[in-house]
Amino acid sequence: MTLFARALILTLALSAPALAQEANVAFGGLTQDTSLPVEITADTLSVNNADGSAVFSGNVLVGQGEMRLSAAEVRVDYATDSRAIERLHATGGVTIASSQDAAEAREAVYTIDSGLVVMTGDVLLTQGQSALTGQKLTLNLKDGTGVIEGGVSTTFLPGKN
Structure with a gap:
């Protein structure tokens, strides 16, 4: 079998799962200690004591560890039952990034x-030079794993020998 044929078979074998409706991916760069403090900066803050929420708007940046x-x-x-943050709901061009990986979407919870x-x-x-697209990405920051769903598409870059 020629080198080209082997490379073609390997490329097709690697690409087939990503063309499905769901793909499991590793997020080693997005593991996170969720007990670290959450820091938020924004242009504006609105607080609603009735429903126990706060809305940060304009150039919002949230940091937790890396x-x-x-x-x-x-x-x-x-x-x-406490003043602890339970959930963040981000909208409007959401980007999550760490030193190695980044993800963008319309909204995130x-x-x-x-x-x-x-x-x-x-x-x-x-992730580096590789990219995946889909309609829903669920990240588990504690173990650095994720699942992307809904019309998943990707292009793998073949390694150079």
Whole structure:
């Protein structure tokens, strides 16, 4: 078998799972200690004591350890029994990044205790020179894994010998 034939078979074998409706991916660069403090900066803050939420808007940047989340608006939902942050709901050009990986979507919901981030709407995940697209990306920041769903598409770059 020629080198070209082997490379073609390997490329097709690697590409086939990514053309499906769902793909499992590793997010080693997006593992996160979810007990670290959450820091938020924005242009504006609105607080609603009635429903226990706060809305940050305009150039919002959320930091927790090495992870950064940016969006046009982030709603913070607090736990009913304490002032601990329960969930962040980001909308408007959401980007989550660490030193190695980045993901973009229309919106994202980050549930702090579970370490789950669910990104929806025109998701783009980049890892180095590789990219995956889909409609929904669920990241588990505690173990650095994820699942991308909904019309998953990717292009793998073949290694050079």
